[in-house]
Amino acid sequence: MSDVPRLPRLLSRPGFYLFVTGALMVLGFVLAHRLSERSGREQLSALSTERLELYATNLSAELGRHAALPGLLAIAPTLQALMQAPDDADARHAASQMLARVNVRAGTHQLFVTDARGQVLSASETLTPPARLGEAMAQGRTHFFAADPATGSTDFYLLHPLRQAARAAGVIVVRFNLAPLEATWVDLGLRSQNERILVADDQDVVIMSSVQAWKYAVLGHADPSRRLALQASARYPQAIGADLDLPASLEVHQGQQVRLPVLDKPLLAQQRQLVPLGLRLVALSDLTEVRQRAQLAAWGGAAFGASIGLLLLYLSSRRRALRQLTQAQTQLQQAHGQLEQLVDSRTAELRQANDALKTQIAQRLQTEGELLQASKLAVLGQMSAGLSHEVNQPLTALRALARNSIRLLENGRRDAVATNLQLMDEMVERMSQITRQLKSFARKADEQASGSTPLLDSVRAALLLLEHRSRALGVQVDVDMTAGQRVRAEANRLEQVLVNLMGNALDAMQHEPLRRLRVLARPLDEGRRVLIQVQDSGTGVSEAALAHLFEPFFTTKPAGEGLGLGLVISAKIVHEFGGTLRAVRLERGMSFEFDLAVDTPSTTETADV
Ligand code: ADP
Numbered sequence: 267m268s269d270v271p272r273l274p275r276l277l278s279r280p281g282f283y284l285f286v287t288g289a290l291m292v293l294g295f296v297l298a299h300r301l302s303e304r305s306g307r308e309q310l311s312a313l314s315t316e317r318l319e320l321y322a323t324n325l326s327a328e329l330g331r332h333a334a335l336p337g338l339l340a341i342a343p344t345l346q347a348l349m350q351a352p353d354d355a356d357a358r359h360a361a362s363q364m365l366a367r368v369n370v371r372a373g374t375h376q377l378f379v380t381d382a383r384g385q386v387l388s389a390s391e392t393l394t395p396p397a398r399l400g401e402a403m404a405q406g407r408t409h410f411f412a413a414d415p416a417t418g419s420t421d422f423y424l425l426h427p428l429r430q431a432a433r434a435a436g437v438i439v440v441r442f443n444l445a446p447l448e449a450t451w452v453d454l455g456l457r458s459q460n461e462r463i464l465v466a467d468d469q470d471v472v473i474m475s476s477v478q479a480w481k482y483a484v485l486g487h488a489d490p491s492r493r494l495a496l497q498a499s500a501r502y503p504q505a506i507g508a509d510l511d512l513p514a515s516l517e518v519h520q521g522q523q524v525r526l527p528v529l530d531k532p533l534l535a536q537q538r539q540l541v542p543l544g545l546r547l548v549a550l551s552d553l554t555e556v557r558q559r560a561q562l563a564a565w566g567g568a569a570f571g572a573s574i575g576l577l578l579l580y581l582s583s584r585r586r587a588l589r590q591l592t593q594a595q596t597q598l599q600q601a602h603g604q605l606e607q608l609v610d611s612r613t614a615e616l617r618q619a620n621d622a623l624k625t626q627i628a629q630r631l632q633t634e635g636e637l638l639q640a641s642k643l644a645v646l647g648q649m650s651a652g653l654s655h656e657v658n659q660p661l662t663a664l665r666a667l668a669r670n671s672i673r674l675l676e677n678g679r680r681d682a683v684a685t686n687l688q689l690m691d692e693m694v695e696r697m698s699q700i701t702r703q704l705k706s707f708a709r710k711a712d713e714q715a716s717g718s719t720p721l722l723d724s725v726r727a728a729l730l731l732l733e734h735r736s737r738a739l740g741v742q743v744d745v746d747m748t749a750g751q752r753v754r755a756e757a758n759r760l761e762q763v764l765v766n767l768m769g770n771a772l773d774a775m776q777h778e779p780l781r782r783l784r785v786l787a788r789p790l791d792e793g794r795r796v797l798i799q800v801q802d803s804g805t806g807v808s809e810a811a812l813a814h815l816f817e818p819f820f821t822t823k824p825a826g827e828g829l830g831l832g833l834v835i836s837a838k839i840v841h842e843f844g845g846t847l848r849a850v851r852l853e854r855g856m857s858f859e860f861d862l863a864v865d866t867p868s869t870t871e872t873a874d875v
Contacts, residue, residue: 278586280579287575291568298567299560306556310534311521314461318538318549321451321463328447329409329422329543335372336426336438339365345379345438349430352387361388375421376441382434395439396423397500403437409543411467413503419445420473444474451476460552462533468544469496471506479528483507485548512548523553532557634838637818637831660693667693718865719757721796722749725785727757728764735772739781747787752865753796755843760862763839763847766832767800767858773823774804774856795845795861803855815849833858 276282339345348354348361365377369390378389384400386393396412402425414421424440451463454476464475470485482502484493487509496506511527512535521534532553537546671686725745729736736743753760768783775781784801807815807822814820816837821830837847845861 278582280583283575283579283582286578287572290571290575292571294567294569294571294574295564296567298570299564302563303556303560306559307521307523307534307553310551310553310556311536314521314534314536314549314551317461317463318536318547321549322538322540322547325447325465325545325547326540326543328444332372332374332424332440332442335368335374335377336424336440339368339377339438339440340426340428345428348379348387349428349435352381352436358388362390365390372440374440374442376439378439378441379428379436380439381436384437387436396421396441399423399439411473411501413473413501414443415503417443417445418503419443419448448474448476452478460555462550464548464550466546466548467501469499469501470546471496471502472510473502473545480507480510484509485512485546487511521551524550526550634835638835640831657697660697664690664693717754717756718752719755719760721751721753721760721787721798721862722747724755724757724760725764728761728768729785731761731765732768732772735769736783739772739776741772741775741781741783744782744784745786746784747798751787751796753843754863754865759839760843763836763860764800766836770832770858771800771802771804771856774806775802778804780854789864790861794864796864797859797861799857799859801852801855801857806851806854806856807849809851812849812851816847 342364344357344361344364348357351357361379365379365388369375369377376390376393378393378395379387380395380399380403381387382403384395384403386395398410398412402410402423407425409422409424412421412423413419421441421443426438426440427434428436428438430436451474454461454463462475462477462480464472464477464480464485466485467473472480472483472485475481482504484496484506488496488506493506496502508528512524513522521536524533524535525531526533534551534553535548536551537548539546667686667690671683671690674680674682674686722745725747729743729745764785768785771783775783780803782803784799786799786801788797788799789795790797811820811822816833817830818834819830820833833847833849840847840860840862843862845863847858847860850857850859
């Protein structure tokens with residue numbers, strides 16, 4: 267079962283392809299070497315066969331050129347006459363002269379006639395007949411080879427019997443030398459170093475060769491006794507050479523690879539029999555070049571194998587890289603899809619959260635609006651006690667002044683009445699001032715246009731609203747700010763903030779021995795903004811409470827007195843004006859501060875109320 271994934275895993279390993287490359291190199295090397303060597307050998311052997319044929323034809327033609335000559339001479343009358351009178355000196359002389367002429371014309375080496383015992387009767391020139399002549403005549407042979415000790419070359423002898431009254435009376439011998447033919451072979455052999463030609467006789471002794479050193483060597487192997495016998499046969503002009511050690515039988519056409527002890531080279535040996543002459547023609551072709559070419563082809567094959575292996579490696583790496591790319595793409599797509607899903611679900615959640623927030627904000631806004639009104643009402647409630655006190659006093663005074671004026675009128679004291687009326691007018695004016703403030707305070711914020719408000723006026727109005735309380739507590743009030751400075755705020759709501767902060771300050775100071783309320787304005791941001799501080803010498807707040815001051819419904823006042831909304835609403839209003847409300851602890855008491863944008867620049871002056 268584990269074989270199934272093992273193969274693909276193997277196919278994806280670079281090491282496997284390197285191994286395959288190595289194997290292909292070896293295979294390519296061996297195959298190319300074999301093929302090249304085989305084809306080289308075949309080519310060489312075909313060429314060699316062709317040459318061998320040529321040499322054989324050449325030799326046969328050379329030897330056959332004079333084949334008819336002895337037969338023709340046999341019927342010559344001069345020789346006929348010689349046979350009839352072998353001892354006649356004239357007949358011999360005539361025959362010798364004729365033989366000399368023919369010898370020159372035919373281009374042979376020697377022509378001579380012997381009697382039946384082998385004694386020379388007449389000849390083209392003076393000569394000693396070869397030792398083998400007697401043996402050849404005895405065997406009735408028509409030709410034989412014999413060595414010429416004088417030249418060291420091989421001579422070919424053609425024999426034709428001369429008959430007299432149906433009895434062998436003598437023999438015509440034609441001798442010609444094979445040295446010129448051999449010389450052309452040597453010449454050819456010198457020209458083509460790759461081929462060596464040799465001719466061996468029926469004793470397997472080399473009688474002709476393109477390599478002179480091989481002459482009179484034994485083709486195969488000769489033991490000492492055979493060597494002696496050959497030496498003694500006197501067939502050969504010189505000593506029998508070193509053995510060539512060729513195999514006894516050689517392949518005729520395909521050739522056979524041999525290695526001679528005298529030549530350290532691989533050779534391709536082929537032979538051709540020249541049956542009628544009893545000779546063997548052997549061609550030895552040098553295989554070195556074929557070997558070298560095979561070597562070259564082998565390296566070529568190895569290179570080819572290597573390139574195929576490397577191509578496979580490249581293809582597999584490419585396939586692996588593509589597969590990894592596809593995997594990465596798929597993973598990326600999956601991740602992308604998951605991300606999209608996540609984003610979709612988060613978007614949906616966010617939309618829901620947003621909707622919920624919007625609803626909350628709407629509810630909060632509604633509640634805040636309601637709370638704003640409620641807080642106003644609370645302030646109004648607080649103020650109502652003071653107001654009734656504030657209004658009752660002038661009313662009582664008005665009544666007293668009115669009654670007093672009636673009596674003064676009755677007494678005719680018109681001046682005093684006028685003074686009373688003046689006082690009454692002032693009191694009415696003061697009361698109407700209070701009611702005006704109340705009216706503006708009770709009005710909703712958006713009913714009045716927001717905009718530029720004189721800061722000092724708002725502070726004064728707030729102080730006026732709380733005057734009865736501050737007076738009752740004996741609070742020292744200090745206002746330190748620029749007269750006529752205008753701030754970007756809506757007057758009514760700015761007063762609401764100030765009343766809130768001052769009211770809290772009065773509350774905090776009511777049980778303190780030192781009661782001092784300071785309202786300050788300091789320029790900020792190079793006069794573009796102003797910092798308004800409401801400072802008291804009251805109880806202050808603890809560090810822990812400081813963190814909760816601006817939380818709705820945080821109050822330290824007894825139930826029924828504080829709602830815990832004043833600071834929340836004030837902070838919101840200041841925020842709407844573009845400022846921030848902060849609480850700062852002082853060494854004694856608190857400072858509530860907020861900043862507002864300045865509307866127009868003005869001159870500095872200090873005002874005390
Ligand atoms: P309330 O006045 O109705 O309690 P606020 O929001 O105006 O509501 O004030 C919340 C609390 O902050 C007060 O209960 C008080 O404890 C504290 N506080 C506000 N101003 C001062 C101050 N100037 N000095 C000391 N404590 C203060």
